[in-house]
Amino acid sequence: MSYKIRTTITGAAGAPWVNTTYWSDNLGMRVEDAVNNIWSFWDAISGLMHSDLVIQVDPLVTLQADDGGRPTGTTTVTTDPIGGTNTSHMLPTQTQGLVHLSTGVYVDGREITGKIYVPGLCESANTPSGTMESGDAGTIQDAIDAVYPGGTGVSQPPMWVFSRKHNSVYPVTGAVVRTKWAVLRSRRD
Numbered sequence: 001m002s003y004k005i006r007t008t009i010t011g012a013a014g015a016p017w018v019n020t021t022y023w024s025d026n027l028g029m030r031v032e033d034a035v036n037n038i039w040s041f042w043d044a045i046s047g048l049m050h051s052d053l054v055i056q057v058d059p060l061v062t063l064q065a066d067d068g069g070r071p072t073g074t075t076t077v078t079t080d081p082i083g084g085t086n087t088s089h090m091l092p093t094q095t096q097g098l099v100h101l102s103t104g105v106y107v108d109g110r111e112i113t114g115k116i117y118v119p120g121l122c123e124s125a126n127t128p129s130g131t132m133e134s135g136d137a138g139t140i141q142d143a144i145d146a147v148y149p150g151g152t153g154v155s156q157p158p159m160w161v162f163s164r165k166h167n168s169v170y171p172v173t174g175a176v177v178r179t180k181w182a183v184l185r186s187r188r189d
Contacts (some may be wrong), residue, residue, distance in 0.1 A: 014093035044143035051138030098182035102174035114161035
């Protein structure tokens with residue numbers, strides 16, 4: 001079984017922004033552990049995010065079958081909101097950080113990958129050449145390394161990537177923060 005956990009970020013024009021992550025219950029990971037993992041990620045980077053933002057890990061978690069991501073139920077957990085704390089000018093809302101999730105699994109010559117977009121970053125994160133400051137990228141990298149199983153010193157069950165195309169889940173084997181700014185577009189665009 002896997003857990004589908006949504007995080008909603010509000011407080012700015014263009015919001016809400018929604019991030020979805022998937023976690024395995026292998027090796028006895030409880031839904032509370034998975035929620036705490038992604039909550040810890042957002043909490044660790046909240047100092048980079050604008051002070052108008054509120055990050056809320058959704059207390060309603062969808063339980064999914066491993067064979068195709070079919071929902072099998074829901075459960076509720078308790079989560080506290082996290083406030084961004086950076087008071088410098090927020091970058092344009094379409095300018096976002098990006099964590100690229102690798103699985104090492106290739107289907108039809110393409111790797112199954114996932115992404116976590118980090119909205120609400122501030123001018124203090126932007127270099128004169130228009131990329132993310134290395135220190136801020138390092139903070140995000142440390143935060144993701146602390147919660148996915150390939151990260152430094154982490155030995156917990158996997159964060160997963162769900163592939164709609166292949167209707168299956170794959171464990172994350174690598175996570176890299178991109179220093180080039182990303183743009184998350186709506187599927188309706």
